[in-house]
Amino acid sequence: MNLSAGYQPADSLISELSLARSLLEAQNLSGILPVGVGYLGWLLDKMPFQEAESLLIAALTANVQAFWFSFGSDLGKWIRYVRENSSGKSPLIFVQVNSLEEAVYAVENLEADIIVAQGIESGGHGGSYAPPLFDLLQSILEHPFGSSPRPVVLAAGGLANGADIALQLTLGAAGVVMGTRFLLSPESKYTDAQREALIAANTEDTVRTVAFDQARGTIDWPEGIDGRGLRNGEFLTRDPYFTFLLEGADPCSLSFTAQSGSNSEKLNSLMALDTVSDFEQGVSLELIQSKFKEGTRTQDRRRFLVWAGTGVGLMNRIMPAKDVVQELHQECQQHLAKLS
Ligand SMILES: Cc1cc2nc3c(=O)[nH]c(=O)nc-3n(C[C@H](O)[C@H](O)[C@H](O)COP(=O)(O)O)c2cc1C
Numbered sequence: 001m002n003l004s005a006g007y008q009p010a011d012s013l014i015s016e017l018s019l020a021r022s023l024l025e026a027q028n029l030s031g032i033l034p035v036g037v038g039y040l041g042w043l044l045d046k047m048p049f050q051e052a053e054s055l056l057i058a059a060l061t062a063n064v065q066a067f068w069f070s071f072g073s074d075l076g077k078w079i080r081y082v083r084e085n086s087s088g089k090s091p092l093i094f095v096q097v098n099s100l101e102e103a104v105y106a107v108e109n110l111e112a113d114i115i116v117a118q119g120i121e122s123g124g125h126g127g128s129y130a131p132p133l134f135d136l137l138q139s140i141l142e143h144p145f146g147s148s149p150r151p152v153v154l155a156a157g158g159l160a161n162g163a164d165i166a167l168q169l170t171l172g173a174a175g176v177v178m179g180t181r182f183l184l185s186p187e188s189k190y191t192d193a194q195r196e197a198l199i200a201a202n203t204e205d206t207v208r209t210v211a212f213d214q215a216r217g218t219i220d221w222p223e224g225i226d227g228r229g230l231r232n233g234e235f236l237t238r239d240p241y242f243t244f245l246l247e248g249a250d251p252c253s254l255s256f257t258a259q260s261g262s263n264s265e266k267l268n269s270l271m272a273l274d275t276v277s278d279f280e281q282g283v284s285l286e287l288i289q290s291k292f293k294e295g296t297r298t299q300d301r302r303r304f305l306v307w308a309g310t311g312v313g314l315m316n317r318i319m320p321a322k323d324v325v326q327e328l329h330q331e332c333q334q335h336l337a338k339l340s
Pocket residue numbers: 004006038039040069070071096118121122123124125156157158159177178179180181183307308309310311
């Protein structure tokens with residue numbers, strides 16, 4: 001389980017950590033809190049040092065089992081801080097990577113305990129340059145890594161079910177990381193409307209883009225990092241006739257063969273119904289942001305943001321996180337048993 005320090009202030013991270021401790025207390029914790037906390041390297045770099053420090057101290061004080069770092073050009077600075085300031089045994093350091101080069105750096109320079117190989121299929125933020133998980137994982141597993149100990153490698157990106165997990169284990173991953181699948185749990189902070197959008201989505205409905213960050217104003221992500229989410233509104237724009245009717249127009253007036261003129265202009269404007277289409281067609285940022293804000297307020301599927309990996313088409317049920325883990329475990333065992 002991973003909490004995100006992301007955009008939240010230290011106070012709210014402290015509350016989340018104390019909630020985690022009280023929920024897990026039944027497990028007779030021996031001091032260590034069995035959760036990880038994720039940090040965005042570039043965001044730590046950007047904030048005043050004391051603010052970044054207080055986010056790290058929050059997790060160090062809570063005695064968390066693991067720290068997770070991603071998306072930064074100076075992760076070493078923050079990893080050193082954690083190692084030098086942890087009392088007793090250093091927490092495990094996870095580093096998420098999008099290329100073999102980043103993996104080599106994380107192993108040889110950052111001495112990461114665990115490498116998370118995040119393929120291009122991943123939901124949420126990731127490197128736009130990442131190879132498919134299949135290739136990224138194998139390139140890391142096959143790399144010699146000189147005198148450094150071989151890393152423990154986890155696979156992330158587009159994984160939906162136990163068959164996917166069994167495949168990654170068979171390839172040599174030590175385990176997997178899944179994000180999107182847990183967005184469908186009641187425990188996630190997604191709204192019912194966002195969860196319904198995930199259930200309705202097909203495999204081809206996700207897109208990698210910076211449009212969502214532009215729309216919500218989180219625009220400082222490093223060069224080369226974008227995010228995969230549902231191409232909101234696509235379910236309407238797939239069918240121009242349906243779209244036209246929705247707008248209350250007279251369908252008889254629409255000629256679908258028109259190459260120019262008012263009908264095709266009208267059609268073009270109707271096709272620009274969602275954040276990504278607006279962004280791609282050069283609609284002003286101000287307008288995109290105001291439509292996004294309003295769409296998020298009204299939970300308009302064409303405008304709100306739903307991060308999702310390519311595995312979303314195989315996810316069609318809302319289940320408590322505990323049941324998801326149990327189901328994944330069972331499915332994975334069944335698939336592995338078929339191989340033996
Ligand atoms: C809603 C959401 C938020 C995420 N936030 C972070 C984050 O803060 N830091 C990070 O390193 N990765 C983040 N990720 C990426 C995950 O670590 C993981 O690589 C990804 O979810 C795997 O792909 P999947 O969603 O297809 O399972 C996020 C993913 C999602 C879906």
